[in-house]
Amino acid sequence: MPATIRDVAARAGVSAATVSRAFTRPEKVDGATRQRVLALAEQLGYEPSSAARSLKTGRTGALGIMVPDLSNPFFPDVVRGMQHRARDHGYPVLLADSGEDPAAELALVRTLARNVDALVLCSPRMPDAELAEAALLRPLVLVNRTTPVTSPDLLPSVTIDNVGGVQQAVRHLRALGHRRVGFVSGTATSRSAQDRLQAFTGSTLTEGMEGVVIGSYQPTVEGGAAAADDALLAGVSAVVVYNDVMAAGLMGRLTRLGVVVPDRLSIVGFDDIALAALLTPALTTVHIPLERAGAVAVDRVHAYLTGSGGEDDEPAPLPTELVVRASTAAVRVPPNR
The missing domain is CATH 3.40.50.2300 (Response regulator)
Incomplete structure (x- = not known):
């Protein structure tokens, strides 16, 4: 049977309310007490309910990801990089596929925004005006898309060379x-x-x-x-x-x-x-570097949500490299024109 908040409170010698605050309002708990509560919670395998945490803090702790087409092998690799890095940071992920329909994207973003703290939009097809509207719903990072240089509200992005x-x-x-x-x-x-x-x-x-x-x-x-x-x-x-x-x-x-x-x-x-x-x-x-692009996007979201500072050390845009295989060769047969 999984440990409960009362189990942690009893072992720590504090109230259940103090255990709750240690997770949701850490600034309200003495530092030594909080560390003891967190250590015991980890030892007992206790994890606070994400739903309850959301009600108390107004935050879900989740990230929303939208891609145009999951059947395109480009996007699963990017999403894999996002998921792995999100797991490292402790974020669950919600994923939406717009089916290569630009008209459907903003509605999907609105739905995601109700259930997440931030968004990563991978190669969105929507117009710039709709991107600006999406940015008002939740903090977001773009992958493989930028806003125009002339835009007054440049959105953070992970781009490809x-x-x-x-x-x-x-x-x-x-x-x-x-x-x-x-x-x-x-x-x-x-x-x-x-x-x-x-x-x-x-x-x-x-x-x-x-x-x-x-x-x-x-x-x-x-x-x-x-x-x-x-x-x-x-x-x-x-x-x-x-x-x-x-x-x-x-x-x-x-x-x-x-x-x-x-x-x-x-x-x-x-x-x-x-x-x-x-x-x-x-x-x-x-x-x-598809997985790397996804990981960098999540790092940027995490930096924003935690206030942990500025830009990462990744180059912008991410570098590309030609891989020569067998589908190219010197001209052998002059094409008919």
């Missing part, structure tokens, strides 16, 4: 002799898709290459497959794809068409999810 990652991919393809390359983009509502597209356009121009925007597609396997015919018709010898999931769909469709990768078309993905190394051929991609 999308520009550096795309630059590495483009330089790699140029070194292999590719001069006309394409970009398969995600949806226009994705800020990271916009960032990577812009970086691609700038990088190909800087490298003296011809950059071709193949189009915008859903960030799914099906979206990548839908881009395959367009990529072939574009007359490019290589493509950079918005994410690895889309790259997998693109490669699958090309295989069914009898197009050999990388002999006919070199492909570079982005994210370096676990699937990337298992594809045939293994996917060249840009590595993102």
Whole structure:
């Protein structure tokens, strides 16, 4: 039978009210007494009810996390980093999936906000005005999304070096002799898709290459497959794809068409999810420290909630690194234009 508050009080020689205050109002309890109560509580395996604690303090002790699509392998890795770090800090986690629907996100945030002390929004698709509204509900940190520099209320964020990652991919393809390359983009509502597209356009121009925007597609396997015919018709010898999931769909469709990768078309993905190394051929991609991004976000929330101080030592944005595998090679067959 689990220990009760009365068990702890009896062992500590104090009232049950004092035990309660040791957890919920520590400033009201003598330091030595509080330490004795907490030590005995740990020894007896006593944990105060989170519901009761919430009623007394107005705080739930929980964090809310929202992601656009848990079926996308990018997000479980980020969430894993968040959960592990939240456990280290003693926070339970509530998780919501918006199903890649920007119109549903603010309603989900409102629901989460009633049950948590702070929010982490991972790659939210909602407009900036709605983000500002969400920030009024609870303290929040963004992952893989920023607010405009011109915004009067910049929100704390953990960002990825999308520009550096795309630059590495483009330089790699140029070194292999590719001069006309394409970009398969995600949806226009994705800020990271916009960032990577812009970086691609700038990088190909800087490298003296011809950059071709193949189009915008859903960030799914099906979206990548839908881009395959367009990529072939574009007359490019290589493509950079918005994410690895889309790259997998693109490669699958090309295989069914009898197009050999990388002999006919070199492909570079982005994210370096676990699937990337298992594809045939293994996917060249840009590595993102996904779990680290999630952990840093929770650290920033914790720092705010506890008043424990300023920014962490993590670089902003988090670095990316090109991982070269078998899906890219020197130009072998000139593409038909």
